[in-house]
Amino acid sequence: MTVLDERRAAPPQRPHPRPDTARRRDRSIRAWVRRGGLTTLLFALPMILVFSVYSWWPILQSLWMSFQKTNLITSQFVGLDNFVNVLSDPLLGRAVLNTAYFALLALVFGFPLPIFMAVLMSEVKRMKGLYSALAYLPVIVPPVVAVLLWRFFYSASPTGVFNTIIGWFGIPPQPWIQDATQAMPALVLEATWAAAGGSIIIYLAALLAVPPELYDAAEVDGAGIWRKVWHVTLPQLRGVIFIMLILQIIATAQVFLEPYLFTGGGPNNATVTVLLLIYRYAFENSLGGKYGEATALSVMLALFLAAASFLYFKATQKWSTD
Amino acid sequence: MKGKTMKSPTKVIAIAAAFATVASLAACSTGASSDGKVELRVATFPPGADQAAYDAFAVQEKQFEDKHPDIDVIGVEYEWEGPTFTAQLAAGSLPDVFTVPFTDAKTLLENGQLGDVTDEITELGYADKFNPIILDAVTSSDGRLFGFPRQAYALGLQYNRELFEQAGLDPDAPPTTWDEVRAYAKQIAEKTGKAGYATMTQNNTGGWQLTAQAASRGGFLQSDDGTTSTIANDGVRETLQFFHDLRWEDDSMGDDFLLDWGSINQEFAAGNIGMYTSGSDLYTALVRDFSLDASVYGLTTIPMEAGGKVLGGGDIAVIPPSLDEATKDAAVKWIDWYYMQKLLNEDAAVADAKALADAGQAVGTPVLPVLDQATYEESLTWIEPYVNVPREQMAGFIEHIFEQTPVGEPKSRTQEIYALLDPIVQAVLTDENADIDALLAQADKDAQALIDG
Numbered sequence: 156m157t158v159l160d161e162r163r164a165a166p167p168q169r170p171h172p173r174p175d176t177a178r179r180r181d182r183s184i185r186a187w188v189r190r191g192g193l194t195t196l197l198f199a200l201p202m203i204l205v206f207s208v209y210s211w212w213p214i215l216q217s218l219w220m221s222f223q224k225t226n227l228i229t230s231q232f233v234g235l236d237n238f239v240n241v242l243s244d245p246l247l248g249r250a251v252l253n254t255a256y257f258a259l260l261a262l263v264f265g266f267p268l269p270i271f272m273a274v275l276m277s278e279v280k281r282m283k284g285l286y287s288a289l290a291y292l293p294v295i296v297p298p299v300v301a302v303l304l305w306r307f308f309y310s311a312s313p314t315g316v317f318n319t320i321i322g323w324f325g326i327p328p329q330p331w332i333q334d335a336t337q338a339m340p341a342l343v344l345e346a347t348w349a350a351a352g353g354s355i356i357i358y359l360a361a362l363l364a365v366p367p368e369l370y371d372a373a374e375v376d377g378a379g380i381w382r383k384v385w386h387v388t389l390p391q392l393r394g395v396i397f398i399m400l401i402l403q404i405i406a407t408a409q410v411f412l413e414p415y416l417f418t419g420g421g422p423n424n425a426t427v428t429v430l431l432l433i434y435r436y437a438f439e440n441s442l443g444g445k446y447g448e449a450t451a452l453s454v455m456l457a458l459f460l461a462a463a464s465f466l467y468f469k470a471t472q473k474w475s476t477d
Numbered sequence: 478m479k480g481k482t483m484k485s486p487t488k489v490i491a492i493a494a495a496f497a498t499v500a501s502l503a504a505c506s507t508g509a510s511s512d513g514k515v516e517l518r519v520a521t522f523p524p525g526a527d528q529a530a531y532d533a534f535a536v537q538e539k540q541f542e543d544k545h546p547d548i549d550v551i552g553v554e555y556e557w558e559g560p561t562f563t564a565q566l567a568a569g570s571l572p573d574v575f576t577v578p579f580t581d582a583k584t585l586l587e588n589g590q591l592g593d594v595t596d597e598i599t600e601l602g603y604a605d606k607f608n609p610i611i612l613d614a615v616t617s618s619d620g621r622l623f624g625f626p627r628q629a630y631a632l633g634l635q636y637n638r639e640l641f642e643q644a645g646l647d648p649d650a651p652p653t654t655w656d657e658v659r660a661y662a663k664q665i666a667e668k669t670g671k672a673g674y675a676t677m678t679q680n681n682t683g684g685w686q687l688t689a690q691a692a693s694r695g696g697f698l699q700s701d702d703g704t705t706s707t708i709a710n711d712g713v714r715e716t717l718q719f720f721h722d723l724r725w726e727d728d729s730m731g732d733d734f735l736l737d738w739g740s741i742n743q744e745f746a747a748g749n750i751g752m753y754t755s756g757s758d759l760y761t762a763l764v765r766d767f768s769l770d771a772s773v774y775g776l777t778t779i780p781m782e783a784g785g786k787v788l789g790g791g792d793i794a795v796i797p798p799s800l801d802e803a804t805k806d807a808a809v810k811w812i813d814w815y816y817m818q819k820l821l822n823e824d825a826a827v828a829d830a831k832a833l834a835d836a837g838q839a840v841g842t843p844v845l846p847v848l849d850q851a852t853y854e855e856s857l858t859w860i861e862p863y864v865n866v867p868r869e870q871m872a873g874f875i876e877h878i879f880e881q882t883p884v885g886e887p888k889s890r891t892q893e894i895y896a897l898l899d900p901i902v903q904a905v906l907t908d909e910n911a912d913i914d915a916l917l918a919q920a921d922k923d924a925q926a927l928i929d930g
Binding site for chain 2: 226227228229245310311312315330332333334335417418419421422423424435438439
């Protein structure tokens with residue numbers, strides 16, 4: 156209303172214009188209103204409010220909490236003490252290494268699989284929908300159910316599901332998640348199974364956008380299937396692959412569900428990840444005494460991921476847009 | 478002026494909204510219902526309890542409300558979980574009466590997270606009646622009391638009578654020494670293919686059970702005053718060696734070494750475990766929450782070696798520190814009626830036992846007296862007609878528990894030190910070449926650092 160009133164009162168041409176900056180600002184606000192800015196704001200307002208209350212405000216709160224010693228009832232500012240405590244925790248190095256190991260295994264074995272599957276499925280001529288549905292099925296299984304199911308599969312008993320299967324090939328029973336060296340690869344296997352379907356669907360959608368003429372041209376040039384994949388499909392998927400890669404890195408750096416439900420970080424801390432350590436700080440031992448350390452480590456992880464994502468986008472900007 | 482007229486409706490709305498929010502919050506926190514009764518939210522059972530448990534509770538709720546018509550009791554599903562406790566306390570979503578284990582009581586009361594009930598306990602005349610060892614768990618450093626000890630237990634050896642029989646063992650003659658436990662476990666594993674013996678390893682329970690079994694061998698984690706860590710002692714070492722030998726020499730501990738309180742109970746109820754150590758009051762939960770077939774249950778005392786003691790524990794009925802006077806008064810009446818009277822008043826004990834038995838709930842599970850032994854044993858005679866748990870299957874425990882010397886849990890940083898010990902138990906069970914001495918030396922150092930804070 157104020158703005159409308161002012162607009163009505165304003166003469167078409169002012170004999171003594173106000174200073175330039177004020178006039179420009181005034182004009183830009185009016186232009187913004189004329190362009191429908193108020194309506195846009197009104198529409199965006201509920202979302203802004205929801206995000207502010209449930210997302211941005213808690214983020215700011217946790218940032219503040221990382222400088223406090225608090226039990227949620229009483230709080231005390233402690234400066235950088237929480238960060239020092241976290242950095243001097245002997246378990247931190249182990250958690251970082253375990254997380255990196257999980258991310259590496261997921262990258263090497265889990266990342267190419269959906270691309271391969273999607274390319275394969277796009278070549279199928281009949282019952283494409285059925286294959287897509289089958290590939291996506293694990294994604295719709297609730298994660299907790301999936302882990303409980305796999306825990307059963309991973310039974311170290313000679314009669315366990317996986318041990319029976321490998322027994323057919325003469326391989327002796329394995330301890331799976333009951334062994335410090337095998338636990339992490341076992342977790343990655345389940346995580347890959349659970350997540351691959353979502354990635355396959357995205358790659359399949361991206362493959363639809365590849366112009367068929369490119370394949371025709373390649374065929375005319377005498378390219379076989381693998382040369383077509385290498386020289387046409389993969390370059391055309393480049394943008395999607397880059398995005399999926401950074402999303403996977405962020406997701407694996409925050410892995411929690413699998414180590415929490417499968418092994419609780421064991422055996423002997425072999426699957427303690429950064430997020431599990433954050434959980435332990437906040438909830439496991441202290442009856443609420445270490446929320447500060449938990450948020451400090453969360454802040455460090457967020458900063459690390461933000462920096463890594465920034466560098467990644469800088470580095471791949473050229474490749475993904477060429 | 479224009480600006481002001483623009484702002485004022487917003488202000489009015491904001492003030493009205495703030496007022497409405499504060500008013501609704503205030504209405505929540507006073508605990509007063511519209512009919513003038515005091516609303517009292519009390520803890521009932523953990524999630525998963527069967528309908529019969531709630532039916533029994535409904536009967537007791539009505540009995541109490543008939544006696545106190547000005548109080549409206551509302552049962553709330555509740556399970557003690559350290560992780561969510563502080564968040565619930567901060568959010569005001571804790572019941573007005575709930576229970577916490579001895580293990581955590583000291584930390585909670587020193588943190589100011591429990592309500593002071595010294596005057597109420599004194600007024601009710603309980604202060605001198607409690608077993609002093611148990612009362613210590615709720616006493617602050619300045620002598621104030623922060624809860625009513627309502628139930629205590631000692632660790633016992635749980636065993637599956639059916640697996641004993643299948644293995645050719647006499648279920649009425651459970652093992653009395655750790656060597657016998659080992660021999661029985663081996664026989665069960667060989668004859669049935671199930672785990673002869675198992676132990677908890679996760680979520681701090683690995684440390685808890687290691688502490689209990691080491692105590693039975695005379696090894697304790699801290700000095701009496703809780704200022705010095707003594708983890709690297711012979712009792713702990715022998716216990717870990719015992720696990721190692723059962724796991725790697727006898728192969729009698731099955732295949733799952735990632736077990737906590739819930740999952741080990743589940744495995745036991747499913748008939749996959751021959752023996753394990755846990756609280757003597759476990760029968761109730763095993764039957765109610767884990768569907769154990771009562772006929773296969775057996776309980777005996779933990780074997781004791783020279784200088785050994787039996788680790789105890791228990792529950793305390795407490796209130797949050799933030800209750801208003803009317804709700805606090807109602808809460809104390811509930812605690813007195815629901816938890817305490819049945820321990821020393823025949824009518825109350827019989828009414829409680831009858832309500833539980835009518836709903837098919839366990840009556841007569843072996844516990845340790847929170848008052849004195851004579852009162853406890855007398856109370857058992859009052860409720861005898863209603864006892865429905867197979868106490869003859871628990872004879873090994875019932876007949877010998879008072880011969881054992883109880884000991885409390887470590888005093889300082891209990892849960893954190895248990896958490897330190899979990900990976901050690903896991904290491905011994907999953908790595909044949911785990912260096913027990915090196916692991917204990919490191920744990921001792923880490924525990925001392927925790928104690929020194």
